[in-house]
Amino acid sequence: MKHTLSVLVEDEAGVLTRIAGLFARRGFNIESLAVGPTAKPGISRITMVVPGDERIIEQIIKQLYKLINVLKVQDLTNKPCVERELMLLKVNATSSNRSEVLEIVQIFRARVVDVAEDSVIVEVVGDPGKMVAIIRVLSKFGIREMARTGKISLARESGVNTEYLKSLQQKVEMP
Template sequence: MMKRTLSVLVENRPGVLTRVAGLFSRRGYNIHSLAVGHTENPSISRMTIVVEGDAHIIEQVEKQLNKLIDVIKISDITDEPYVGRELVLIKVNAEPDVRGEIMQIVEIFRARIVDIARNSVIIEATGDEEKIDAIEASLKPFGIREMVRTGKIAMIRGAKTKGMEASGDGSAI
């Protein structure tokens, strides 16, 4: 099984997320993560989907997604140079005697403390999946009370775009 990152442009319409998510569940494909938001063109949203499967499954995922009328374009960017980022919020136990140690970890990962209570803090971190996994592992010994991850969003490096033809009136696609 491998993980592939798909960058999918879709019509920004109600129900599109249901169509995409439903397709994955009914055909038995595994979504590792899915992040969605509108693009520079408000009529178009971008989904960044990390999917697990062998080459045959990934090919089917792309083809089946392509059949959805509301899906405009699919790019498998896994093998291209791209920036992939995830955001995480972690609420971790932080009694006064361990706060210094936690702040050091935050420093090392270039994360931030965004909320503080009597015996806990909320830490915000961004980075690729490995970094997020690492900060989670580092904080685990203190006791993680709650964690929220956004799932990966991604963009091709350099001047090249993936479906950025979507800018302007969108008719160029």
């Protein structure tokens, strides 16, 4: 199972290297990694997606807390949270299929950020499921290049679990 970990760290040189070293020494893999500043100066948030069972994740969290610059570690996997990712896709878009590509881009609420004679670059922001879905749909035109950020995530203070609400809505809509 994949787990999303949110790690608050002191914003100092070498922190990310120490965390990556910890994972390498233990033989753990990091599937996705995003690092950025927080609202508090001097503190950064590292969001990582890590495969492993509960025992492995518990071990990773304990090891992270042993690092000097680590302030807080949260496993957001089973908590209500907001998840986003950014992706740029360069898609074949000739005069014969450009309108169909643009229609799909609109359906996914993505944006065209560059247009060339035979391609477009599309910016997509959303949850990881949206990324998979648009890749699947646009792949029939030919995806030339792709760049994705790592997943970022914040726990919902409201406690509202949108996945739970979606499942309730589907039950109501189905007769």
